[in-house]
Every structure is written in structure tokens, then in C-alpha cells.
Amino acid sequence: MKADAMQRQAVNTERAADAAAGEVVLTVENLSLDFRLRTEILHAVRNVSFQLRRGQTLCLVGESGSGKSVTARALLRILDKNGAITSGRILLAGKTGAIDIAPLTERSPELLKIRGGRIGLIFQEPMSSLSPVHTIGSQITEALRLHRRMDKKQARAETIELLRQVEIPNPDTAIDRYTFEFSGGMRQRAMIAMALAADPEILIADEPTTALDVTTQAEILDLIKRLQVSRGMAMLLITHDMGVVAEVADTVAVMHYGRIVETGSTDAIFYDPKHAYTRSLLRSTVKLEQNQRSYAAAAPVATAPAPVLSLRNLSKTYGASTGWLGGNSNPIRAVDAVSFDLYPGENLGIVGESGSGKTTLGRLILRTVEPSSGTITYFGQDKPVEVTGLSKHELKSFHRDVRLVFQDPFASLNPRMTVKQVIGDPLVVSGKAKGAALEQRVAELLELVGLDPMAMERYPHAFSGGQRQRIGIARALALDPRILIADEATAALDVSIRAQILDLLLDIQKRLELSFIFISHDISVVRYFCDRVAVMHRGKLVEMGTAEQICTDPKEPYTRSLISAVPNPDPRNKRMLHRTRFSV
Amino acid sequence: MTDHVFIDEAPEAGPATTALNTGKPVQTAVAGPWQLVWAKFSRNKVAVASGVIILMLFLVGLFAEFLAPTLPDMSRPQFTNAPPQELRLFATQADGSQQFQLHVTGYTMSVDLASLRRSYVIDENQVVPVGFLVKGAPYKLWGLFALDTHLFGPLNPGDTMYLLGTDKLGRDLLSRLIHGTRISMSIGLIGVGISLLLGVALGAVSGFYGGWVDMVVQRIIEVISSMPTIPLWLGLAAAIPLTWSPLSVYFIITLIVSLFGWTGLAREVRGRFFALRSEDFVTAARLDGSSERRLIFRHILPSLTSHILAVVTLALPTMIVAETALSFLGIGLKAPIVSWGVLLQEAQNVRTIANAPWLLIWPSGAVVLTVLAYNFLGDGLRDAADPYES
Numbered sequence: 026m027k028a029d030a031m032q033r034q035a036v037n038t039e040r041a042a043d044a045a046a047g048e049v050v051l052t053v054e055n056l057s058l059d060f061r062l063r064t065e066i067l068h069a070v071r072n073v074s075f076q077l078r079r080g081q082t083l084c085l086v087g088e089s090g091s092g093k094s095v096t097a098r099a100l101l102r103i104l105d106k107n108g109a110i111t112s113g114r115i116l117l118a119g120k121t122g123a124i125d126i127a128p129l130t131e132r133s134p135e136l137l138k139i140r141g142g143r144i145g146l147i148f149q150e151p152m153s154s155l156s157p158v159h160t161i162g163s164q165i166t167e168a169l170r171l172h173r174r175m176d177k178k179q180a181r182a183e184t185i186e187l188l189r190q191v192e193i194p195n196p197d198t199a200i201d202r203y204t205f206e207f208s209g210g211m212r213q214r215a216m217i218a219m220a221l222a223a224d225p226e227i228l229i230a231d232e233p234t235t236a237l238d239v240t241t242q243a244e245i246l247d248l249i250k251r252l253q254v255s256r257g258m259a260m261l262l263i264t265h266d267m268g269v270v271a272e273v274a275d276t277v278a279v280m281h282y283g284r285i286v287e288t289g290s291t292d293a294i295f296y297d298p299k300h301a302y303t304r305s306l307l308r309s310t311v312k313l314e315q316n317q318r319s320y321a322a323a324a325p326v327a328t329a330p331a332p333v334l335s336l337r338n339l340s341k342t343y344g345a346s347t348g349w350l351g352g353n354s355n356p357i358r359a360v361d362a363v364s365f366d367l368y369p370g371e372n373l374g375i376v377g378e379s380g381s382g383k384t385t386l387g388r389l390i391l392r393t394v395e396p397s398s399g400t401i402t403y404f405g406q407d408k409p410v411e412v413t414g415l416s417k418h419e420l421k422s423f424h425r426d427v428r429l430v431f432q433d434p435f436a437s438l439n440p441r442m443t444v445k446q447v448i449g450d451p452l453v454v455s456g457k458a459k460g461a462a463l464e465q466r467v468a469e470l471l472e473l474v475g476l477d478p479m480a481m482e483r484y485p486h487a488f489s490g491g492q493r494q495r496i497g498i499a500r501a502l503a504l505d506p507r508i509l510i511a512d513e514a515t516a517a518l519d520v521s522i523r524a525q526i527l528d529l530l531l532d533i534q535k536r537l538e539l540s541f542i543f544i545s546h547d548i549s550v551v552r553y554f555c556d557r558v559a560v561m562h563r564g565k566l567v568e569m570g571t572a573e574q575i576c577t578d579p580k581e582p583y584t585r586s587l588i589s590a591v592p593n594p595d596p597r598n599k600r601m602l603h604r605t606r607f608s609v
Numbered sequence: 610m611t612d613h614v615f616i617d618e619a620p621e622a623g624p625a626t627t628a629l630n631t632g633k634p635v636q637t638a639v640a641g642p643w644q645l646v647w648a649k650f651s652r653n654k655v656a657v658a659s660g661v662i663i664l665m666l667f668l669v670g671l672f673a674e675f676l677a678p679t680l681p682d683m684s685r686p687q688f689t690n691a692p693p694q695e696l697r698l699f700a701t702q703a704d705g706s707q708q709f710q711l712h713v714t715g716y717t718m719s720v721d722l723a724s725l726r727r728s729y730v731i732d733e734n735q736v737v738p739v740g741f742l743v744k745g746a747p748y749k750l751w752g753l754f755a756l757d758t759h760l761f762g763p764l765n766p767g768d769t770m771y772l773l774g775t776d777k778l779g780r781d782l783l784s785r786l787i788h789g790t791r792i793s794m795s796i797g798l799i800g801v802g803i804s805l806l807l808g809v810a811l812g813a814v815s816g817f818y819g820g821w822v823d824m825v826v827q828r829i830i831e832v833i834s835s836m837p838t839i840p841l842w843l844g845l846a847a848a849i850p851l852t853w854s855p856l857s858v859y860f861i862i863t864l865i866v867s868l869f870g871w872t873g874l875a876r877e878v879r880g881r882f883f884a885l886r887s888e889d890f891v892t893a894a895r896l897d898g899s900s901e902r903r904l905i906f907r908h909i910l911p912s913l914t915s916h917i918l919a920v921v922t923l924a925l926p927t928m929i930v931a932e933t934a935l936s937f938l939g940i941g942l943k944a945p946i947v948s949w950g951v952l953l954q955e956a957q958n959v960r961t962i963a964n965a966p967w968l969l970i971w972p973s974g975a976v977v978l979t980v981l982a983y984n985f986l987g988d989g990l991r992d993a994a995d996p997y998e999s
Binding site: 062069 | 612613614615616617619620621623624625626627628629638639640641642888889890892893894895896897898899900903908911912997
């Protein structure tokens with residue numbers, strides 16, 4: 026019944042879009058871009074063609090390096106110096122006929138009029154695209170005065186109106202605020218207001234929500250979609266997230282290594298993908314929507330009542346100084362009385378938005394950040410160990426059993442060491458292996474994580490992000506740990522690589538008796554990977570339950586709003602249209 | 610609505626590229642950090658040329674006795690303030706034919722009796738044949754090997770050859786400049802060596818531990834860098850007993866210069882340590898059980914060495930300039946030690962500059978060349994220091 030209603034709604038929106046969709050505003054024909062690198066010419070974009078229609082959204086989707094961002098930048102001719110359009114036309118429809126943007130000279134009046142005037146752009150990172158030394162208002166007013174020739178008073182009134190439209194509270198006062206006084210979501214709203222200032226016909230949004238939390242993302246996408254429909258703009262949305270595509274796109278173009286491999290209506294792309302790459306992309310996305318563990322390993326929780334790690338009222342408070350400078354009356358409780366048990370062979374997910382304290386919690390368990398209060402009990406080989414009371418030396422043996430997998434595969438490997446040295450380091454330090462034995466162990470570990478053992482003499486820069494993450498996992502496994510704490514271990518990876526790494530971890534877990542604490546902001550990853558999920562909000566553990574229960578039937582209002590904000594990679598079942606909002 | 614179109618091909622395995630023809634491809638997969646630094650550095654031609662110049666200056670300093678045509682303090686009173694002689698290739702023989710003979714021409718000197726000023730006129734007839742690897746004034750190479758062969762000089766040891774002219778005591782400027790290279794180049798090295806030791810040690814401790822250690826070190830640095838250097842040097846140099854040998858004075862001067870030169874390096878190292886301390890790979894090494902010593906020496910310092918090298922290269926010319934300035938003011942090195950600063954000291958008055966401009970041009974030219982070369986080299990090293998940044 027519910028599904029029926031959703032489908033009807035989806036059909037309705039499609040019809041409305043159809044009616045409004047008329048003319049083509051922008052046509053890109055056989056666009057090719059080359060980048061001159063030091064040793065080679067990179068054909069970043071090859072023969073790309075698409076059309077933007079009034080009132081419709083085209084999603085350009087692809088993984089990193091697919092050329093989707095440079096395509097968008099080419100439309101505004103803001104490519105880096107070493108890039109150039111080698112062929113193709115970019116036709117912008119106008120009253121007096123179409124203008125071809127591709128051959129316009131840099132800084133020509135036509136081009137300046139188009140940039141920000143007829144085509145608005147929203148970047149991924151609002152902090153770096155807004156000036157930190159000007160007020161929000163002055164930046165928008167500038168655009169208004171430049172493109173719409175308003176006087177100061179008019180421009181200010183219009184700016185307030187724009188800020189109201191993008192739903193910034195108290196626009197009369199917000200106009201005189203600086204960027205740093207705004208949260209990430211607010212900044213992105215201000216950025217949108219700026220892009221809309223000149224009343225553009227086309228809006229290009231380059232990963233507009235990638236840097237934002239999932240609930241903020243839902244709000245921003247909502248907002249963009251509504252503004253687009255009400256203003257009848259054409260939108261080019263660039264994203265790597267198939268969920269976002271399903272929620273907002275009318276038409277989808279899938280890019281892979283510089284080519285659009287498939288174009289079609291959202292429904293066609295999701296339900297009848299033709300190209301092998303589209304299919305694999307969808308497969309890895311949809312795969313993450315199911316729980317891999319629910320049928321495979323729900324058992325150990327029931328049969329093994331003895332936990333391997335036990336947290337009781339663990340807290341970390343910042344700013345409550347007890348020193349002679351006097352205490353702070355407003356201490357920040359980064360982690361607030363968190364208690365849970367981790368069982369052997371179990372995958373425990375910890376989800377939350379940025380600032381919820383989930384990363385700090387992981388660091389507290391390892392004591393790289395010292396807890397303010399509470400206990401961590403580790404049930405190791407012989408007797409239980411109280412981790413908070415360990416000396417520096419005793420902590421080392423705890424760190425051998427409980428290992429960390431990092432988020433950033435580029436920062437977590439020392440670039441000046443070979444793979445053998447990186448993976449072998451914990452073995453050398455603990456004195457477990459030397460010489461030929463070390464080499465053999467490293468080769469074993471490399472094989473375990475699916476890398477060629479011959480690669481051990483190479484340096485990390487020779488590997489891709491996914492391969493580096495495998496090296497990081499091999500290092501974590503080197504000392505036969507019992508618990509792995511994975512802190513956003515897949516957040517920096519493309520979706521297909523993400524699925525591979527998760528499968529690798531699950532596979533390794535099957536072979537070695539491991540427990541995982543999987544910290545992530547990505548609900549779908551947690552759902553795929555974990556037995557139980559703990560939801561954190563402002564330092565507190567809000568709700569804990571099996572992955573299935575948290576994802577399908579959350580009890581707490583915060584969890585409900587969080588889960589309902591996750592974009593669903595199914596255009597016939599848009600989740601965000603009827604999500605639950607949570608207000609404090 | 611949009612038609613559903615797709616490319617009916619298998620997905621490609623990688624991005625499309627066209628290789629540019631730039632010589633041999635560099636195999637970077639197994640290239641260590643220094644290879645990458647070198648690859649990046651060698652693309653900067655000016656820096657490489659500067660490096661070659663610096664290297665040659667060091668070689669000159671190293672083999673000064675052999676390279677100099679004569680001894681730096683051998684004076685001939687009859688040739689005071691003699692102008693540079695020109696090196697010529699062909700000499701007129703007795704039978705009037707031109708024949709290849711490397712030679713310089715002699716002078717005829719006349720004294721203006723009213724002003725007692727000497728003036729030299731080139732005498733075309735007086736041919737002083739010169740050649741390579743000639744016997745000349747005996748010397749001890751590095752104070753060890755007694756030799757008398759010079760790379761270049763007059764064939765007859767009694768003859769004179771002043772390619773860059775002489776000073777007011779009739780000493781060969783070229784020989785003095787070559788011997789001065791040894792002192793001026795090495796004073797920078799020793800000075801920076803001490804600065805390096807102090808700077809890296811204190812900077813590392815300060816950056817790694819932070820907290821009150823950092824606080825103390827930083828305040829010391831601030832106090833030291835707040836002192837006006839020239840009066841301080843003056844005071845300290847004045848305090849050196851006159852009875853000390855020139856060599857001990859030389860070391861003391863080096864020490865003084867370097868005791869104030871380490872602060873910049875310490876700050877640089879501290880900043881890098883601060884940044885690296887919180888890098889993921891350092892945290893990873895800490896969790897691997899590495900001791901603090903291993904963290905510093907195995908993980909953090911190797912990431913710094915190329916940066917330190919660049920900073921040191923940029924610090925060397927300041928040392929050279931400092932020595933030159935001190936010696937010029939008469940409070941640094943003193944005769945009989947020869948350095949570029951000591952040579953410049955002789956070019957302090959207008960009369961010298963008017964009568965014997967070569968006494969100013971060549972030593973200051975050497976200082977300028979060295980300082981510029983160091984700066985270009987240091988800039989190149991700094992740009993190449995981190996081959997991993999995108």
C-alpha cells in the first residue's frame with residue numbers, strides 16, 4: 026500500500042517535470058578535453074555530448090577520475106592552465122540564437138556575462154569557495170550589482186530575499202555574518218544563494234553535498250530541487266553517489282574514464298542498465314543496501330555471551346580544565362558515558378554525524394586520546410585487563426591485540442618506506458620476525474589482502490587508493506590482532522572499491538577470529554558490514570540494536586531522522602521525499 | 610524524454626593518455642624518496658648549475674695550495690698594487706715568427722716622485738712564459754704532504770704572474786682569493802653544522818613533546834633572535850684575547866655566528882614536527898608499538914631531511930655574508946688568515962678603489978656568486994624536498 030503511494034508520487038513528479046520540460050537550454054556536442062601532464066597528455070574527456078533542459082536535472086555520475094568535474098568546469102571555461110578544449114561545441118541557447126562557449130576568448134565580455142550570470146555554480150567545499158574576510162551579504166551583493174546592475178539598497182534587499190529563499194534563519198542579521206560563523210550546511214546554503222543571485226538559467230552543482238552530513242545533505246538536496254523547480258532552471262548535478270542520483274535526477278549520464286558510457290532516464294538507468302560499467306556501479310551500490318551478516322553470522326552474538334571488550338560509562342570532556350588557570354564553565358562532552366560490549370567474532374558499527382564523537386570513541390579505546398572517566402575492560406588471553414589503568418609499556422601489548430585501520434589511505438602510509446617496511450614495521454618493533462622470516466610473513470599478509478607479494482619492494486605512491494587501504498589492513502593484521510577498529514576505513518574510496526574492501530574484511534574475519542568496531546558516517550556501509558549498530562549523537566549513545574533493526578525499524582527519533590535522510594538508490598522509491606525530521 | 614543510449618563496448622581499464630616524447634620513462638614504482646627528489650630537482654636547470662658552481666668552489670677550497678699559482682702571503686714590494694696581467698696565447702719569437710706560447714707580459718714600473726705613486730705600463734717585449742703543472746713555491750698540502758707543484762704558474766719560479774693583480778704589499782690576488790675560498794666556504798659549513806645540530810635537536814624536542822618543553826625552547830629562541838646581532842658580535846669579538854692564534858679566533862668566530870644562527874632552523878623543524886606528529890602514519894607507527902626514539906628517527910626525521918637540507922642550503926649564504934661583514938669591520942678574521950672578508954677589508958678606502966679596483970671587484974664578485982648560487986640551489990632543493998605532494 027505504502028509502496029503504491031510512493032510509486033504514484035514518483036509518477037506524478039515525473040509528469041510535472043515532463044510538462045515543464047521544454048526547450049533545451051544547453052547542448053554539449055562531442056566535447057573533448059586534454060590535459061597536458063609532464064610525461065603524457067591525458068584525454069580527460071572524450072566526445073561527451075548531453076543536453077540540459079529547462080526545469081530538468083541531469084546527473085553526471087562517475088567515480089573519481091572519470092572526468093565529470095572537468096566537464097562541468099569546461100562549461101564555464103574555468104579549467105586549469107594545462108587543460109584545453111580540443112574539440113566540440115557548448116551551445117548555450119539564447120533569444121538571439123545559440124552562443125558557442127567553447128571558442129570564446131578568456132575574459133571576453135560574453136564569457137564573463139555567462140559565468141555567474143547565466144550559469145551558476147555550486148562547489149563541493151563551501152568553506153574554500155566563500156571568502157573568509159567578507160561578509161556573506163557583501164559577496165552576494167557583489168554578484169547582484171555586477172550581473173543585475175542593482176544599486177546598493179536594492180541589492181541588499183534582494184540578498185536578504187535570497188537568503189530567505191535558501192532558508193537561512195534570520196536573513197536580516199545573517200547577511201552581515203562572516204563565513205566562519207556558519208555551519209557547513211549554512212555555508213552551502215549561502216553558496217547556493219550566491220549562485221542564484223544573478224538568476225541563472227542553468228545551475229551546475231559539483232558534488233554539492235559530499236562534504237556534508239547525511240541529514241544536512243538531505244536538506245540541501247531538498248532545497249536545490251525545490252529552487253530548481255520553482256525557478257525552472259536546468260541543473261547539472263555532479264555526484265559519485267547513486268543514492269543522490271536516484272533521489273534528484275531526471276536524466277542520468279554515466280561517465281567512465283572520460284567517456285559517457287550510458288545516458289538515459291533515471292528509471293531506465295536504474296532498472297535497465299545496458300553498459301557493463303553502469304551495471305557494476307549499480308551492483309556495488311545496491312549490494313551495500315543489504316546486510317551481508319544477518320544470515321551469515323547472527324549466531325555468535327547469541328552463543329558467546331563472554332564479551333571481548335567491555336566499555337562502561339566511557340567519557341571524554343574537553344575544556345574542563347582543573348589547572349590553576351581556572352575551570353571552564355562550558356566543557357564539551359565529546360563522548361558522554363558510553364557503554365557497550367563487543368563479542369568475539371562480532372562486527373559492531375558505530376554511526377553518527379560529524380561531531381557526534383564516534384572517532385573520539387575509537388581513539389579513547391586505543392588510548393591515543395586519554396579518557397576522562399569510565400572503564401575499558403579487555404578480555405585477553407588469560408585475565409581481564411583494565412585498559413585505562415595500563416602503563417605506557419603494558420599498553421603496547423594491548424595495541425598488539427587491538428589494531429586500527431585508518432580512514433585516509435594516503436596519509437596513513439609513510440611515503441618514504443617500502444611496502445615491506447610499512448607492513449613489517451610492527452613485526453620488527455615487537456621483535457617477532459626478522460630477515461627472511463619477515464619477508465615471508467609480509468608476503469603472506471599481502472596475499473591475505475589480495476595483493477601481489479612481489480609488490481613488497483614498491484613504495485606506497487605506486488598504489489591506488491584501494492590498494493593502499495589493503496596495505497593498511499595488512500599492517501593491522503601483522504600482529505594477529507583480536508579486534509580491529511576501522512575508523513571510516515572506506516570513506517575515502519570509490520563505491521566499487523568500497524564494496525571490495527568490505528568484502529575483503531568480511532573474508533579475513535571468517536579466516537581469523539576477529540571482532541570489528543566499524544566507525545562510519547555511511548549508514549549503507551554499516552548496514553552491509555555489521556551485526557549490531559550503535560548510533561551516536563552529540564557524544565551520547567542514542568540507540569543500539571541489530572543492523573537490521575536500526576536500519577528498518579529505528580526506535581529513537583534521532584535514529585529515525587538519520588535513517589530516513591539516507592538517499593535510496595532506487596528512483597521508484599525515493600526515501601527523502603517523506604523523511605522524518607529531528608529537531609533538538 | 611531523453612533516449613536511452615549507451616556505448617556498446619566493454620568498460621575501459623584506465624584513462625586514455627598519449628605519451629609525450631620526453632626521453633626515457635622514469636620507473637617510479639620502486640624509486641625511493643631520494644630518487645624522486647633528484648628527479649624533481651634535476652628538472653630545475655638553474656638549481657643544478659648552481660649546485661655545480663658550489664661543488665667547484667668547494668673543490669677550489671679543498672685544493673687551494675695546488676691551484677694557487679703562489680703562496681698567499683708571498684709579497685714582492687716592487688709590485689705593489691700592480692694591475693692584472695693579460696694571459697696571451699702567442700708570443701713573438703726571436704726570429705720574429707708568432708708561435709704558440711702561453712705567456713703574460715711584464716710591466717715597466719715608474720714612480721711619480723711628487724706623489725710617490727707607482728704606475729705600471731705593460732711591456733710587450735717582456736715575455737713571461739707560463740704553463741701547467743709547474744714547479745713553484747714549496748707548500749704542504751693540507752699541512753701533510755710537502756709539494757712544490759702548482760697547477761698553473763710561470764715556468765721560471767723567479768718570474769711573476771698576477772692574473773688578477775696584486776694588493777698593496779705586492780701579494781698575488783688570485784692566490785689570496787683561492788686561499789680565501791677555503792676559509793670562506795668552510796666557515797659557512799662549520800657554522801651551519803653547529804646551527805644544524807642545535808636547531809634540529811631543540812626544534813625536534815620542542816615540536817615532538819610540545820607543552821612546557823616547547824614553551825621553554827620557544828622563549829629561548831625569541832630572546833636570542835631579539836638581540837641585535839652586530840653589536841653583540843662586536844662585543845664578543847672584542848672579548849677574544851689578542852694572544853690567541855688566528856686559527857682559534859677563526860673557530861670562535863664560527864661558533865659565535867652559529868650560536869645565533871640556529872633559531873630559524875629550530876623553528877622550521879619544530880613546525881614540521883608539529884605537523885608530522887599528528888599525521889596518520891606516525892599515529893600508526895605509535896600504535897605499532899614504536900618507541901619515541903624510533904618514531905623520531907625512523908618515521909619523522911626521514912620525512913624532514915630533504916626539507917632540512919633545503920633550509921641549510923639557504924642558511925649557508927647568510928653565514929658567509931656574516932663572516933664577510935665581520936671581517937670587513939675588522940672584528941672577524943685577521944691576517945695572516947685569508948678570507949674573502951679579509952680581502953675586502955683591504956678595499957675599504959676610496960684610494961684603493963680608484964687605484965686598484967680589482968681589490969674590490971674580485972673578492973666581492975666571489976661573495977656574490979657564492980651567495981646567489983647557494984640561494985638558487987636552496988630554492989631548487991626546497992621545491993623538490995617533498996616529492997609526494999601533489
